[in-house]
Amino acid sequence: MVQSSVLGFPRMGVNRDLKKATEAYWGGKLSQAELLAEGKRLRLEHWKLQKDAGIDIIPSNDFSFYDHVLDHIQLFSCIPDKYTKYNLDPIDEFFAMGRGLQKPQTDKDSAVDVPSLEMVKWFDSNYHYVKPTVQDGQKFKLKSDPKPVVEFLEAKEAGIITRPVLVGPVTFLALGKADRGQKVDPISLVEELLPVYEELLTKLKEAGAETVQIDEPSLVLDLPPRVKKAFKPVYEKLTGLGDKIPKLVLATYFGDIVHNIDVLPALSDVYGIHIDIVRNPEQLETVIGALGPKQLLSVGVVDGRNIWKTNFRTAVEKAEKAVQALGKDRVIIASSSSLLHTPHTLESEKKLEDEVKDWFSFAVQKTHELTTIAKAVTDGRFSVRDQLEANSKSIHARWISARTNDPKVKDRQSKITPVMFERKSPFPIRIAAQQKLLNLPLFPTTTIGSFPQTKEIRIQRNRFTKGEITAEEYEKFIEKEIQDVVKIQEELGLDVYVHGEPERNDMVQYFGERLTGYVFTTHAWVQSYGSRCVRPPIIVGDISRPAPMTVKESKYAASISNKPMKGMLTGPITCLRWSYPRDDIHQSVQAEQLALALRDEVVDLEAAGVYVIQVDEPALREGLPLRKGLERENYLSWAVKSFRLSVSGVQDSTQIHSHFCYSEFQDFFSAIAALDADVLSIENSKSDAKLLKVFVDEAYPRHIGPGVYDIHSPRIPSEEEIKDRIQEMLEYLSPEQLWVDPDCGLKTRQWKETKTSLINMVNAAKFYREKYAKAN
Ligand code: MET
Ligand SMILES: [Zn+2]
Numbered sequence: 196m197v198q199s200s201v202l203g204f205p206r207m208g209v210n211r212d213l214k215k216a217t218e219a220y221w222g223g224k225l226s227q228a229e230l231l232a233e234g235k236r237l238r239l240e241h242w243k244l245q246k247d248a249g250i251d252i253i254p255s256n257d258f259s260f261y262d263h264v265l266d267h268i269q270l271f272s273c274i275p276d277k278y279t280k281y282n283l284d285p286i287d288e289f290f291a292m293g294r295g296l297q298k299p300q301t302d303k304d305s306a307v308d309v310p311s312l313e314m315v316k317w318f319d320s321n322y323h324y325v326k327p328t329v330q331d332g333q334k335f336k337l338k339s340d341p342k343p344v345v346e347f348l349e350a351k352e353a354g355i356i357t358r359p360v361l362v363g364p365v366t367f368l369a370l371g372k373a374d375r376g377q378k379v380d381p382i383s384l385v386e387e388l389l390p391v392y393e394e395l396l397t398k399l400k401e402a403g404a405e406t407v408q409i410d411e412p413s414l415v416l417d418l419p420p421r422v423k424k425a426f427k428p429v430y431e432k433l434t435g436l437g438d439k440i441p442k443l444v445l446a447t448y449f450g451d452i453v454h455n456i457d458v459l460p461a462l463s464d465v466y467g468i469h470i471d472i473v474r475n476p477e478q479l480e481t482v483i484g485a486l487g488p489k490q491l492l493s494v495g496v497v498d499g500r501n502i503w504k505t506n507f508r509t510a511v512e513k514a515e516k517a518v519q520a521l522g523k524d525r526v527i528i529a530s531s532s533s534l535l536h537t538p539h540t541l542e543s544e545k546k547l548e549d550e551v552k553d554w555f556s557f558a559v560q561k562t563h564e565l566t567t568i569a570k571a572v573t574d575g576r577f578s579v580r581d582q583l584e585a586n587s588k589s590i591h592a593r594w595i596s597a598r599t600n601d602p603k604v605k606d607r608q609s610k611i612t613p614v615m616f617e618r619k620s621p622f623p624i625r626i627a628a629q630q631k632l633l634n635l636p637l638f639p640t641t642t643i644g645s646f647p648q649t650k651e652i653r654i655q656r657n658r659f660t661k662g663e664i665t666a667e668e669y670e671k672f673i674e675k676e677i678q679d680v681v682k683i684q685e686e687l688g689l690d691v692y693v694h695g696e697p698e699r700n701d702m703v704q705y706f707g708e709r710l711t712g713y714v715f716t717t718h719a720w721v722q723s724y725g726s727r728c729v730r731p732p733i734i735v736g737d738i739s740r741p742a743p744m745t746v747k748e749s750k751y752a753a754s755i756s757n758k759p760m761k762g763m764l765t766g767p768i769t770c771l772r773w774s775y776p777r778d779d780i781h782q783s784v785q786a787e788q789l790a791l792a793l794r795d796e797v798v799d800l801e802a803a804g805v806y807v808i809q810v811d812e813p814a815l816r817e818g819l820p821l822r823k824g825l826e827r828e829n830y831l832s833w834a835v836k837s838f839r840l841s842v843s844g845v846q847d848s849t850q851i852h853s854h855f856c857y858s859e860f861q862d863f864f865s866a867i868a869a870l871d872a873d874v875l876s877i878e879n880s881k882s883d884a885k886l887l888k889v890f891v892d893e894a895y896p897r898h899i900g901p902g903v904y905d906i907h908s909p910r911i912p913s914e915e916e917i918k919d920r921i922q923e924m925l926e927y928l929s930p931e932q933l934w935v936d937p938d939c940g941l942k943t944r945q946w947k948e949t950k951t952s953l954i955n956m957v958n959a960a961k962f963y964r965e966k967y968a969k970a971n
Contacts, residue, residue, distance in 0.1 A: 199569035200252035204531025217483035249566035255357035256343040264324040281575035287747035323724035327371030363411035387893035415450030427461035434464035442466035451475035467491030473531040495531030524827035538719035601737035617909035630846035646695035694752035708793040712738035740792035783833035809852035876900040902938030917959035935960040
């Protein structure tokens with residue numbers, strides 16, 4: 196019999212219950228016991244739901260109160276002293292590592308002030324994990340009552356035998372880093388870490404676990420030889436323990452393992468291997484060929500990263516191929532990765548039109564898809580004939596739907612010509628024309644777009660959405676907000692203003708709502724980090740812009756300002772990456788459609804008298820394919836082209852800005868340069884200014900505003916501190932090139948700290964302005 200399996204289930208619950216519970220606990224409104232009980236309730240509910248769907252292999256230890264890598268950090272006692280020194284309760288220590296902890300002194304306890312561990316994106320997804328941070332001479336120790344064992348027993352007690360999920364030792368270390376000032380290479384600690392895995396696996400076996408899913412997704416990356424070499428000793432040692440530990444199914448996802456296939460012989464005693472054949476179907480044959488004579492293959496055929504209904508015909512075909520080669524008992528039908536990246540259930544969507552709703556499948560629906568596919572492969576397609584027929588009807592309906600295809604969009608795409616990717620003149624000519632028009636001082640100051648999204652703004656937006664106030668009333672309210680921020684910027688003495696983005700609920704959704712081809716959900720939240728969830732819009736069809744999207748607000752703002760007003764747009768790649776993209780046409784085609792829509796917007800803004808326009812691309816980097824090579828080059832080529840297409844319709848005198856919330860450009864600098872933006876604003880306050888060296892090495896000629904202070908924290912930077920920061924930047928950038936701005940938008944901040952921080956920023960800029968004016 197071919198078994199069905201889920202690699203991991205979303206943790207939040209139908210109504211983001213976990214988010215609500217953890218935030219209530221942090222806010223002191225829920226006791227620890229209540230929080231733990233809520234976690235338990237959610238785990239049970241999710242196990243039962245998978246069991247009821249008929250899933251054979253149900254995961255446990257996929258749940259986490261914050262992040263599963265952080266769970267492992269605590270499980271292995273890999274906790275830096277700065278946390279342990281406070282002797283916090285384990286759950287509070289856990290959250291302190293995840294989100295930092297600041298607590299004033301009380302009668303009972305001393306004050307706590309500790310920042311969080313570093314958090315970064317999980318492979319190429321928008322989920323963030325906490326980075327294991329190790330010390331020279333790091334030791335590991337298994338925590339008492341290990342979470343994987345506790346949760347396995349919890350499920351067992353409820354009559355459900357699960358397959359616990361662990362992050363494998365190689366991936367755990369490969370994703371880690373040495374703490375500040377430490378020299379250790381994390382992977383060199385593998386010998387130290389292995390006994391902890393042995394102990395944990397032994398305990399799981401004693402508890403009754405027959406198999407364990409051990410995640411080693413690092414196998415899809417380009418691995419440095421020292422990491423790659425680590426697989427052999429680790430897995431020989433573990434499998435050498437024989438029956439003392441559960442059988443291991445080693446899971447890879449988000450890419451193929453063909454380039455690391457020489458590792459497979461070292462894994463030949465591992466019970467089974469999981470591969471993602473949604474992303475990389477072509478690896479199937481190679482991996483089958485490299486399996487040991489008895490090894491199982493878990494084939495990921497249901498997408499864990501997107502929301503489209505699985506095409507049963509192609510999924511069954513792929514699975515049958517595996518069965519033909521290996522036999523029914525050696526194949527498992529699985530989700531491609533954990534379902535963590537998909538929303539909980541489609542059932543919650545009451546407002547979606549039936550036509551499109553029929554095209555989607557969220558986590559709960561995917562569990563049913565898995566059992567159907569497994570049955571089709573086990574008992575033959577006729578055994579699930581009705582499901583297969585309904586599925587192919589739905590797939591076909593989407594394919595031919597008028598919502599999917601817009602001939603006008605395709606026609607416009609076919610008429611794109613090479614000149615549309617080029618500004619009229621090269622940068623030196625443009626900047627001269629811009630200078631003439633804008634008349635900016637040295638060290639111009641600006642902000643990144645949004646100003647504090649106050650409670651009042653959210654209230655009014657809600658009232659408007661609910662129909663409690665009219666469009667006119669709402670518009671008046673927004674105008675008033677714009678007036679206020681223009682006035683504040685005048686008082687602060689900034690040089691290029693923004694309108695503050697009060698009308699935007701979200702930087703992607705706002706645009707999606709004004710474009711054709713998008714649909715929106717009401718409950719389809721997915722975890723981004725900790726308790727934070729996002730609700731990505733879904734691209735279902737060809738995209739076009741029926742009418743201007745931002746011109747009214749920007750034009751109004753420009754009309755009441757005595758300084759240049761910067762128009763603010765979200766770039767094509769970010770609109771694409773922070774949505775669920777279509778899977779029926781290439782992403783480059785969708786990016787191009789978005790670019791054309793934005794191009795019209797840019798031209799309209801210019802015509803409305805907005806001569807500085809910023810097109811934000813914070814998601815450009817996360818879209819970078821995981822491995823170097825052709826795929827990455829291709830991505831960068833179409834990503835750069837779509838950006839250029841969106842901004843190149845303007846006159847030389849219109850200044851194009853772009854913004855990125857990261858500073859690591861080393862591995863794709865040429866793409867950043869190729870954007871040909873007149874001004875780049877980048878996140879830099881937390882990084883070493885040395886990173887800016889790449890701009891010197893590559894003789895970058897255009898303007899740059901590296902963020903001078905961190906906007907993620909309410910902390911106010913002093914004028915001195917900002918001056919020091921600018922001084923450091925001047926070691927790498929010329930005074931003519933340098934802009935002064937914060938790291939990112941200010942929407943999550945309060946007005947109080949925002950104003951003071953900006954006063955300090957403007958003063959620091961003025962200091963250098965005067966200094967260099969005198970020098971000339
Ligand atoms: C995540 S980048 C955000 C840029 C946007 N213009 C803002 O200021 O909020
Ligand atoms: Zn940003």
